[in-house]
Amino acid sequence: MTGENRPADGGRSPAVLRAENAASRLHKNAGVRRPGLRSELGADLRGIWGIADDDPPHRVCAIVHLRLVQVLRSMAEPASKLEQIVLAAYNAGPVPLSGNKTERLASIPGRSGRSCDRDLRPFQEELLVSLRTGRQPLSAHEIGAAERRFAARPAGPDPVAAPRNPIHGFHTDADQVVRWFLGESWCAPADAVREPIVLDLGERGAWLCVFSDQGALDHYRGTVGCGWPLSLSGTGREFAGRVHGRAAPTGLLVDPSPHRGRGAERAFSLSPSLIAQLSPDFPS
Structure with missing residues (x-):
């Protein structure tokens, strides 16, 4: 026994602790689709994830989505098993979901909200760990593709009338x-x-x-x-x-x-x- 006293925060810097607090709240309310997401993330988490101060809202959502997917794909658990739960919990799927996290998880077919919440916990823990480790940079192509998930669609009678390709x-x-x-x-x-x-x-x-x-x-x-x-x-x-x-x-x-x-x-x-x-x- 050395008698060494370790700080309760594990030696993490105040900036990382603030980023972890922001990340732990990402699932609340409307998830990543909530109004004012940039402000909710805070400067520390935005800095870790590479979100610029002048990024438009749909780009902020896109980068957050990609960071969640990076964590998902880094886990030992098959991504296909957790993907539906993670996207519903954080409201990061291709279709916006109504309700809070509990209601979104309860809407997953064939699963109870309680079992989904239990399966989500390892991801939430890994998300916080990822803020203290190296992250792969996001390419402009990745961000551009993800932005279309969150960009508002123009009104019109035929959603496929304006080709983007x-x-x-x-x-x-x-x-x-x-x-x-x-x-x-x-x-x-x-x-x-x-x-x-x-x-x-x-x-x-x-x-x-x-x-x-x-x-x-x-x-x-x-x-x-x-x-x-x-x-x-x-x-x-x-x-x-x-x-x-x-x-x-x-x-x-x-x-x-x-x-x-x-x-x-x-x-x-x-x-x-x-x-x-x-x-x-x-x-x-």
């Missing part, structure tokens, strides 16, 4: 468009257990539809009348990897039009054979 050039420079697709963030329909819903079109094959954002998916679902209960988000590379792992050859339909004979210029497809060629680029 180079799909128009698919037939003249397919390689560039495919590379762009793999790195972008997309939404896909999911069933009650958060598995992608693949359409079996008989002789025309099996296909997973992916959409540029939740608004485009909702518009397609409402127009066509698809009974898709949920959705999930991921990069094009992640979705291509998921369909490549299926027993039946499966392709991707990207931003399909809900209107027969209209909107084809904003859509394209990745066939199962093309996805097989791309497979070395997929996450393991």
Whole structure:
């Protein structure tokens, strides 16, 4: 026994303690979508996470979302098991959820709010630990893709009317468009257990539809009348990897039009054979 007395805060600096306090409150009220999020984070947490004083609100939300995802992917627990719980708890999913954290967790199909809260605790502990360790820098591409999750959509009757992508050039420079697709963030329909819903079109094959954002998916679902209960988000590379792992050859339909004979210029497809060629680029 040396008789050494360690401080109750474990020797952490006041700045880190303030950042931890702010991070521990992130799930409260409307989560990362609350008004005044920048102020709630405080200067210390903003500095640790690389949030500038003049970043617009949707960029602040995007960076916070990416920092949460970084922690999620660093954990030994499979990210797929915790992802739905974390995104609901912090209101960081592609669709804003109403209510407080308890109500958001209680809305997860097939789970009780209490069990979700219990499974969330290791993530919350790891989140605080991450503030005292090194963090990977966020690329401009990552932030830009995440910003679209939180940016307000312009009003209009057709959410897919204004293309935000180079799909128009698919037939003249397919390689560039495919590379762009793999790195972008997309939404896909999911069933009650958060598995992608693949359409079996008989002789025309099996296909997973992916959409540029939740608004485009909702518009397609409402127009066509698809009974898709949920959705999930991921990069094009992640979705291509998921369909490549299926027993039946499966392709991707990207931003399909809900209107027969209209909107084809904003859509394209990745066939199962093309996805097989791309497979070395997929996450393991």
